[in-house]
Amino acid sequence: MDHSPKTAQTAAQPLTSRPGTTPLAGQIRVPGDKSISHRALMFGALADGETRITGLLEGEDVLRTADAMRALGADVTQLGAGQWHVRGQGRGRLQEPKDVLDMGNSGTAARLICGILASHPIFAVLTGDGSLRSRPMKRVTDPLSGIGARFAGRAGGRLPLAIEGTATPTPLVYRLPVASAQVKSAILLAGLNAEGETVVEEPEATRDHTENMLRHFGATVSVEVQGHGRVVRLVGKPRLTAADIVVPGDPSSAAFPIIAVLIVPGSAVTIDNVGLNPLRTGLFTTLQEMGADLTVANERIEGGEPVGDLIIRAGALQAVEVPRSRVPSMVDEFPVLAVAAAFASGTSRFRGLSELRVKESDRLTATAALLSVNGVSVEIEGDDLVIHGSGGKPPAGGGKVETHMDHRIAMSALVLGLGTAAPVTVDDAAFIETSFPHFADLMRGLGADIVSA
Structure with a gap:
């Protein structure tokens, strides 16, 4: 099929x-789960070894992520319905894509991949369908510019978006102006390649699949509850090791x-x-x-x-x-x-x-x-x-x-x-x-x- x-x-x-x-x-x-499926493919690509994924959502949004991870150098293979294997490049070792990355309709994939690319010394261009090209990306690109990445897009940071990542990312301490799991996740993903601690403060607690999966793959993540919100801390440059995932x-x-x-x-x-x-x-x-x-x-x-x-x-x-x-x-x-x-x-x-x-x-x-x-x-x-x-x-x-x-x-x-x-x-x-x-x-x-x- x-x-x-x-x-x-x-x-x-x-x-x-x-x-x-x-x-x-x-x-x-x-x-x-779409959120977990996107992240399973991304973390599999960033980890050393082979990650086996069971129950992956095979909707178009997630398949765009699979294609993007292949374009960045990971070996992504479907073995059967919902059964996928990802052999990763290892943290910080993704390859520059040879063509534009088309994220289709997926805002989650586009924003999270911005975080991944921001702290790799490579150049990439993201685009998407008419709906995705109309959605604002500045809520992600503004904080990621603070680590040293450069972005060039249409008004409001809209796609198509050119990204020039940095080889020496600066860890961020960032308070989200609006609760957003996508922005939080993009910053944490960028922080994987930064020396020191990346800190994200969120005014309201948002879905924590990224934090859970970071721990699952071997990163050190701590969470402090503050009122309705939370403070998430990630220790940079962890060794990410392949880990099986049931979605x-x-x-x-x-x-x-x-x-x-x-x-x-x-x-x-x-x-x-x-x-x-x-x-x-x-x-x-x-x-x-x-x-x-x-x-x-x-x-x-x-x-x-x-x-x-x-x-x-x-x-x-x-x-x-x-x-x-x-x-x-x-x-x-x-x-x-x-x-x-x-x-x-x-x-x-x-x-x-x-x-x-x-x-x-x-x-x-x-x-x-x-x-x-x-x-x-x-x-x-x-x-x-x-x-x-x-x-x-x-x-x-x-x-x-x-x-x-x-x-x-x-x-x-x-x-x-x-x-x-x-x-x-x-x-x-x-x-x-x-x-x-x-x-x-x-x-x-x-x-x-x-x-x-």
């Missing part, structure tokens, strides 16, 4: 989801079938092997506050990450207020949480969603639009999203949603259509493959009615 990422713009793939006549039911696994199911991907089950009456589904990192489970906490019937079974540790099986049953939902402090632990899940709020009793408010404005699309605006065009009363107040729930009655539906090349907007809209009175259509579902291969097929297997528009 060809797992190469697409090299050209794919034709639009409109889909329609229709309210079903039967509940959703079954036992499934969702694709591997758990992505909680951000699990969010879509979870919400679908909650809004389709009578549904009950089990999702096996989902990552339960406490800095990624804000959605699960929020849903339980809404009264969702969501329980965790068979909790365990795999590859240094907590994992469990989720059991979800449909039921009445109550409105919820999500505090700003919870945003980093569920930043990707707000579009589909908004779908759940549309079915709840009462008015929900999600606070402090400024980060959603710089995702694959302006997700804050796109989320409000996907609800509004389908008859849900919604407002944006500053950086807050306010949703007036239907009290358990199906919202009208019947709208066509503009996805803006954003996979999460597309999936959220398709989930919405499973519970509305009239079908919901998305203008393009092609980009779902970047993070959730075969999403529509998996949902159909549970009983969802999703068809070509």
